[in-house]
Amino acid sequence: MSGLTVTDLHAQHGKASVLTGLDLTVGGGELAAVLGPSGCGKSTLLRIVAGFHAAASGTVAVGGRVLDDGRSRVRAEQRRIGYVPQDGALFPHLTAAGNIGFGLPRAERKARVAELLELVGLGGLGDRHPHQLSGGQQQRVALARALAPRPDLLLLDEPFSALDAQLRIELRAEVAAALRSAGATAVLVTHDVDEALAFADVVAVMRDGRITQADAPDTLFHRPVDTHVARALGEANLLAATFADGEARTALGTLPLTEPQTPSGSGTVLLRPRQLRLGDEGVHATVTAVHFRGHDHRVELDLVADGGRRERLVAYTDTAPPGPGSSVGVTVVGAAHALTPAGEAAARPEAETATVPERTVAEAH
Numbered sequence: 001m002s003g004l005t006v007t008d009l010h011a012q013h014g015k016a017s018v019l020t021g022l023d024l025t026v027g028g029g030e031l032a033a034v035l036g037p038s039g040c041g042k043s044t045l046l047r048i049v050a051g052f053h054a055a056a057s058g059t060v061a062v063g064g065r066v067l068d069d070g071r072s073r074v075r076a077e078q079r080r081i082g083y084v085p086q087d088g089a090l091f092p093h094l095t096a097a098g099n100i101g102f103g104l105p106r107a108e109r110k111a112r113v114a115e116l117l118e119l120v121g122l123g124g125l126g127d128r129h130p131h132q133l134s135g136g137q138q139q140r141v142a143l144a145r146a147l148a149p150r151p152d153l154l155l156l157d158e159p160f161s162a163l164d165a166q167l168r169i170e171l172r173a174e175v176a177a178a179l180r181s182a183g184a185t186a187v188l189v190t191h192d193v194d195e196a197l198a199f200a201d202v203v204a205v206m207r208d209g210r211i212t213q214a215d216a217p218d219t220l221f222h223r224p225v226d227t228h229v230a231r232a233l234g235e236a237n238l239l240a241a242t243f244a245d246g247e248a249r250t251a252l253g254t255l256p257l258t259e260p261q262t263p264s265g266s267g268t269v270l271l272r273p274r275q276l277r278l279g280d281e282g283v284h285a286t287v288t289a290v291h292f293r294g295h296d297h298r299v300e301l302d303l304v305a306d307g308g309r310r311e312r313l314v315a316y317t318d319t320a321p322p323g324p325g326s327s328v329g330v331t332v333v334g335a336a337h338a339l340t341p342a343g344e345a346a347a348r349p350e351a352e353t354a355t356v357p358e359r360t361v362a363e364a365h
């Protein structure tokens with residue numbers, strides 16, 4: 001199994017800089033997701049790794065073999081990299097089996113195609129043409145075709161984006177399972193946070209042409225390096241705080257910190273909406289809005305802190321909360337995560353971090 005190492009990668013489209021010093025490491029056999037908004041350069045990154053676009057500088061290596069160093073490049077067809085585009089791009093005149101077997105040596109073709117059809121859950125459908133398959137089935141064929149020549153690395157460019165919500169959820173789990181059983185190293189790019197968290201061992205958050213943080217999904221969600229990553233992973237309560245002795249003083253009281261070694265000073269803490277419990281206990285806040293979402297309620301709250309400062313909060317509750325205008329007690333479950341000015345500066349060395357982060361609830365993705 002081969003890992004991917006991208007170092008200080010810079011890339012341009014014409015005069016526009018798209019990647020500006022991107023680093024990414026994916027271990028052999030690991031599934032990684034690169035998460036970022038539309039237009040941030042995710043496809044450009046994949047296209048450079050695949051060999052369809054040239055790096056301006058930096059290096060791309062797979063299994064220790066340098067494929068592009070900004071000066072010389074290994075040709076795309078010699079890279080042993082599979083690529084699954086958004087729309088699958090199957091050959092319409094070939095059957096599913098014909099698509100998967102295309103380019104394979106004749107001697108092993110039949111057995112390998114049968115094996116792959118099983119792997120992606122399409123046993124028995126090899127004789128169908130793409131127009132006789134559903135969108136999800138077509139994407140499975142595209143995946144099987146990319147895996148067929150046993151690539152060192154598989155690249156998936158938002159391969160589920162054309163599918164409806166339920167199918168996306170099912171297919172991404174199946175694809176992740178198929179890739180794990182094939183022992184593949186894979187990089188998925190997506191703007192869908194649920195997809196990234198559900199699919200990958202390592203999620204890399206992209207911003208301004210670089211990776212801001214790459215970590216296990218749970219670490220990214222609960223211990224982001226800065227407010228941008230905190231918001232990129234889902235709704236975030238970001239409260240003003242002062243830190244001392246491993247605790248944070250906030251408008252919701254004094255809270256333990258995820259990292260007790262946090263230096264004394266002031267900054268912001270992150271609390272996820274599920275960390276807020278509503279009831280009779282705790283600091284009282286005013287309910288400003290309640291949205292019923294089927295599986296839970298999303299509750300917006302207004303809290304007036306010492307000195308008259310307002311904190312807007314969001315909580316997710318299983319039971320129906322009191323309606324807008326009511327007063328409700330808020331208690332915190334678990335530890336708060338400190339986002340210190342020093343931590344923010346380290347995550348974004350060239351960004352301006354002197355500004356106080358907005359203390360509002362992040363927009364839902």
Ligand SMILES: Nc1ncnc2c1ncn2[C@@H]1O[C@H](COP(=O)(O)OP(=O)(O)OP(=O)(O)O)[C@@H](O)[C@H]1O
Nearest residue numbers: 013014018036037038039040041042043044045191
């Ligand atoms: N061939 C091209 N010529 C000029 N500019 C391009 C080209 N391809 C992409 N760009 C620009 O480069 C930037 C990054 O594009 P890219 O497709 O890599 O983003 P992305 O994150 O994959 O977006 P999406 O999620 O919408 O696919 C965008 O501003 C885009 O307009």
